[in-house]
Amino acid sequence: MGNEYRIALAGNPNTGKSTLFNALTGLRQHTGNWAGKTVSLAQGSVQFKDKIFQLIDLPGTYSLFSNSTDEEVARNYIVFEKPDVTIVVLDATSLERNFNLALQVLEMTTNVIICINLIDVAEEQGININERLLTNRLGVPVIKISARNKKGFPMLLDTIDRIVTGAIECHPVQMFYPDDIEAKIMKIEPKVREVVGDHLSSRWVTLRLLDGDEALLNEISKRLVPEEV
DSSP states (O other), rough: OEEEEEEEEOEEEESSSSHHHHHHTTEEEEEEEOTSSSSSSEEEEEEEOOOOEEEEEEEOOOSSSSSSSSHHHHEHHHHHHOOSEEEEEEETTHHHHHHHHHHHHHHSSSSEEEEEOOOOHHTTTOOOOHHHHHHHHHHHHHEBBBBGGGGGGGHHHHHHHHHHHTTSSSOOOOOOHHHHHHHHHHHHHHHHHHHHTSSSOOOHHHHHTTTOOOHHHHHHHHHHHHOOO
């Protein structure tokens, strides 16, 4: 339907991601398993203005490098299923540790919201976070919330709405690597682009191939490369 949008929730374990999911969806949710996996799948909906946001609570992971089934499920959903918006939930008291996952997501997809949770706990600890500065540096909206107190929810929902309607354009910052790695990216990426086209970020796929990610290569072969007749 034209007024329904898929919103993925990603984050490290214990960042309050599922608390946010439950607070937004309430009783409008159901659980099951991802196809062919024993990993649990939670989906729910929230209505905002004239739209319905279908929320998908991805497995909590510390990275998206397909080192585990949870990581593969979360990674594959973001890059192959292409949710309209991906929200990365961070713990305001552990930003340095949590940003590893956030930066990985920013390399994978464009429409991203960085959602800094537990802001009330951080403030009690004397931690001040400048979300405007982070927004400027990361190129995507950064919003402070407290999921358990439902603080910041109106701004979060409004930001989702503005992204899906095109009122906000996300331009994730591009991470740069040492010169030798960038030289390899420049050499390999054109060949990768011939295979993945506009389906995936060719730069991100190139980085994963340089890292020897065979699971991703198999997934691309299964999903994107046509079978020979």
